[in-house]
Amino acid sequence: MWINLPQPDGFTTRFAPSPTGGLHLGHACSARMAHDLARAAGGRFLLRIEDIDTTRCRPEHEAGILDDLAWLGLTWDGPVWRQSERGPVYRAALDELVALGVAYPCFCTRADIAAAASAPHGPDGPVYPGTCRALPPAERAARRATTAPAWRLDVARALARTGPLRWHDAAAGWQAADPLAGGDIVIARRDIGTAYALAVVVDDAAQGITDVVRGADLFHATHAQRLLQALLGLPTPRYHHHRLIAGPDGQRLAKRNAALTLSALRTAGRSPDEIFAMLDAAPVL
Numbered sequence: 001m002w003i004n005l006p007q008p009d010g011f012t013t014r015f016a017p018s019p020t021g022g023l024h025l026g027h028a029c030s031a032r033m034a035h036d037l038a039r040a041a042g043g044r045f046l047l048r049i050e051d052i053d054t055t056r057c058r059p060e061h062e063a064g065i066l067d068d069l070a071w072l073g074l075t076w077d078g079p080v081w082r083q084s085e086r087g088p089v090y091r092a093a094l095d096e097l098v099a100l101g102v103a104y105p106c107f108c109t110r111a112d113i114a115a116a117a118s119a120p121h122g123p124d125g126p127v128y129p130g131t132c133r134a135l136p137p138a139e140r141a142a143r144r145a146t147t148a149p150a151w152r153l154d155v156a157r158a159l160a161r162t163g164p165l166r167w168h169d170a171a172a173g174w175q176a177a178d179p180l181a182g183g184d185i186v187i188a189r190r191d192i193g194t195a196y197a198l199a200v201v202v203d204d205a206a207q208g209i210t211d212v213v214r215g216a217d218l219f220h221a222t223h224a225q226r227l228l229q230a231l232l233g234l235p236t237p238r239y240h241h242h243r244l245i246a247g248p249d250g251q252r253l254a255k256r257n258a259a260l261t262l263s264a265l266r267t268a269g270r271s272p273d274e275i276f277a278m279l280d281a282a283p284v285l
Contacts, residue, residue: 003089005235006208011043013211015069015076016200018050019061022261023068026215026245026252029279033242034213035074046207047076051084052192052199068262072272081207083199090194093202093232094151094187102158102231103187105140105149106132127183128152151188153197155179155227162230167222170240179224187228201225205234213240216285217252243284252285 013034017027038045049065051057069076097103108131133154135143143149158179159165165177179185187198204212219241229236244252247260265275 011041013038014046016048016050020056022263024260044077048081102154106152148190150190152184153187167226177223177226179227185224201228209237211238216241246283
């Protein structure tokens with residue numbers, strides 16, 4: 001087996017930020033919810049740094065994340081995991097998907113996809129139109145000789161292998177998995193050798209995560225992740241997608257809104273209790 005799965009160890013949640021900027025109130029919402037659910041169940045709360053995007057992740061942002069969580073009093077169990085240290089595991093998972101015949105190399109750029117007249121739209125924007133899915137083997141080999149490809153999941157072929165799937169959300173109940181709506185997602189970027197969808201599935205299994213707490217903006221991504229779990233023989237956690245915290249402009253909070261980072265609020269004299277009160281009173285989307 002390419003991955004060592006831990007023995008079930010009760011209720012386990014995680015907080016898994018990317019160190020591409022400072023944490024904001026939305027992150028605090030997810031972290032507190034995951035922490036409190038674990039503590040109420042007598043379980044574990046783990047911290048994972050999702051730093052596979054080496055072009056955007058910075059050590060100073062990781063240090064800020066650890067500092068913010070400690071300031072809020074959200075203590076985690078065990079060592080911090082870093083995705084940047086787990087490349088060989090992700091490669092093994094990709095190799096297994098290739099061996100199953102459900103992954104293919106893609107040479108398209110974002111501009112190519114945006115320009116494709118046939119590109120449909122899914123819940124999260126344009127859906128890959130499948131340009132490279134049916135490339136003849138000789139053409140694939142010739143292109144790979146000069147161009148490093150990304151790798152995509154052939155969702156239709158994968159579903160034919162797994163059959164119907166479902167997953168459970170604490171608020172929305174049982175969901176029939178519909179990964180076709182998102183198209184053939186990228187499971188390995190050409191520049192870093194993996195992608196969020198694959199890495200998160202592998203790491204949730206490897207850490208023994210039983211309950212995933214995250215924002216509702218990742219609700220639709222769960223469909224493809226459920227498919228990857230089935231293909232790789234990995235367990236499916238329970239999901240808790242919470243509503244998103246809105247900023248003063250009524251839009252979803254983002255890292256670009258520096259005025260609402262936890263660091264900025266601390267500098268302005270806010271206390272952890274005030275941060276939690278702000279979360280309780282904040283508008284949601």
